[in-house]
Amino acid sequence: MKKHKLLILGTRGIPGNHGGFETFAERLALYLVKKGWHVTVYCQSNGEKFYRRKFYYSLWQGINLVHIPVPKNSSFWSILFDFKAAFNAVNQEGIVLTLGYNTAIFSLLYKLRNRLNVTNMDGMEWWRKKWNFLEKAWLYINERCAVWLSDHLIADHPQIKKYLRQEVKTSKPISVIPYSAQVVTKADETLLKRYCLVPRRYALVIARPEPENSILEIVSAFSQRPRNLLLVILGNYFPHKNAYHQQVLAAASDEVMFFGAIYNQEVVKSLRYYTRLYIHGHQVGGTNPSLIEALSAGSPILAHKNPFNSWVAGKDAYYFQDENDCSQKITQILDDETNIETMKQNSFARYYEEFADDRDLKAYEDLFLNRLNHK
Known part of the structure; x- marks a missing residue:
């Protein structure tokens, strides 16, 4: 044959x-x-x-x-x-x-x-x-x-x-x-220790540091007030070469952590699985694989409001339009433990509906x- x-x-x-x-x-x-x-x-x-x-x-x-x-x-x-x-x-x-x-x-x-x-x-x-x-x-x-x-x-x-x-x-x-993406029903919690992270005590952003990914808006929104947990940012930042990177770093409070690019997929899987909130700021593009992988890990989703993200994350995710709206939604979500668990289940439901296996x-x-x- x-x-x-x-x-x-x-x-x-x-x-x-x-x-x-x-x-x-x-x-x-x-x-x-x-x-x-x-x-x-x-x-x-x-x-x-x-x-x-x-x-x-x-x-x-x-x-x-x-x-x-x-x-x-x-x-x-x-x-x-x-x-x-x-x-x-x-x-x-x-x-x-x-x-x-x-x-x-x-x-x-x-x-x-x-x-x-x-x-x-x-x-x-x-x-x-x-x-x-x-x-x-x-x-x-x-x-x-x-x-x-x-x-x-x-x-x-x-x-x-x-x-x-x-x-x-x-x-x-x-x-x-x-x-x-493959569903994530468990992850290695010990991988968080090298980054001094505690499960459910951090929010997560995984994106290239570019304006259309709303990194500056997210960091500024998170930094508007003390959150009593961390915001973890993955991606390479070069402030000496890039003015936008410089702006993002300058806007960050002490609770914002920049971990650089992490290519170890087991580590990234654990970060998604144990995050309290996954924030997705992409404004342009189609179905972003990182958002699918967040759904597959049951990450509670807060995404930039646009037709691309709205279809992927579905009607039960949370959405923001600008910096102030993002700040308000972060406060609303993080202060409601019951809602966090509901959001997690909603992410799994949307994953199985459209993006499974x-x-x-x-x-x-x-x-x-x-x-x-x-x-």
Whole structure:
């Protein structure tokens, strides 16, 4: 029996150490390999010692890895990496799955060769505040290229499908496949001790330190008054390089703790499971994996009010609109022990309703098989 083949592009590679698409690519690749697929993932190798080498190949848990060296991790070199990956992939057999549209212009290679190309459209990347005009223009153009050049589009949120239909006005087939996560019914409490944390005596934020993630509003809101518990922030902050990071750190009270980026998934799982409140400030994008993982751990949710978060966390979560509203909601939630437990159960209920187990991975495989059968 001939194996089906899949090529995964658009990430920095696996094993996933960055969250987001890297984690999803790892999950999908491992799942499909177990189902008998031949899976190749393109990986970016950074540093001069790698750059002096040509492409090199390795095998990880049955997944073929193609390592493409670049001298450093920057926007320019990432674009070059994506081009080299696309140029290599177009000469290989298999379905091309592109995660994100940041360099979708290179999908022209697949179009010219009549290769089956499926693109996950991610969030509205060009909407993000961090980009300057030229960067937004590049992303906008590539969003359109992804729509024009792909055979099938994947939206991780109903709102993204709506946007593609009504604003971009595409008639291309679109599948809505939100991310899933494994349920967390227990976690290692001892992992909290290295951070001097006590279960249920801290709130948690896991997000890149960018304006559209409402980090400044959340930190300022929490710091408006003593809370008698901690706010734990995960993410790398570089105040000497970034004015926004500097603002966030300056706004923090003594009860706000910055732990940097933590890539140990067992530690992150424990942090989510034992948090008293998970605060999610993302304003832009589709279904954020971090919010799904918070639901899967039964974390009580306070999220920024927008159509993306409202659909994911559901009607029973709490939402804030600005700094003062966030402060009031934090006070309201933290002072009500009974409500905290209800919120925890509501998170589990929403998780089982929409995001349980590996239903996203099964949906991807079903989509691929359907496309192959109707090619």
